Amino acid sequence: MQLTAPTNGRTTRTGTRDADGMAVASFILGLLGLLVLNVFLGPIAIALAGVSLWRGTVRRGRAYLGLTLGVADLAVLVIAMQLTHTVSWSL
Template identity: 80%
Template sequence: MQLTAPVTTGDESRPAARDADGMAVASFILGLLGLLVLNIFLGPIAIVLAAVSLWRGTARRGRALLGLTLGIADLAVLGIAMELSHTLSWSL
C-alpha cells in the first residue's frame, strides 16, 4: 500500500525522448562499427534507428544524422567492395 505519491523528476516525464536519444547514439555506434564489420546488417539497423529517433524528436539530432549517414556509407562500402571483389561479401 502506497500512502504518498511517487516522486517524479524531469527525466521520467519524457521517456520517449530519452529512448529517442538512446536510439540516436546506438545508430551512430552501429554505423561506425558497420564500416569495419557486418555492414550488411549494421548499416540498415543504423539507418532505421536514426530515422526512428529523428521521427520521435531526439535532442541528439546531430548524432542521429551521423548515424544515418554512416548507415548509408556502410551500404555504399559494401556495394563498392562487392563490385571490386566480384563476390557477395568482402574481406580485408
C-alpha cells in the same frame, strides 16, 4: 511522447530519452558497420536514426551522423563487391 511520474514526484520524458538512446545506438552501429557486418549494421543504423528523428530526439546531429554512416556502410559494401566481383568481402 509519454510522460511518467517517478517516485520522487518529477516527470520525465521517456519518449525523448528513448529517442536519444536510439540516436546514439545508430551512430555506434553505423561506425562499427564500416568495419564488420555492414550488410546488417548499415540498415539497422539507418532505421534507428529514422525512428529517433521521427520521435524528436534532442541529439539530432548524432542521429544524422548515424544515418550517414549507415548509408556509407552500404556504399562500402557495394564498392567492395564491385572491386572483388563477389557477393561478400573481408578485410
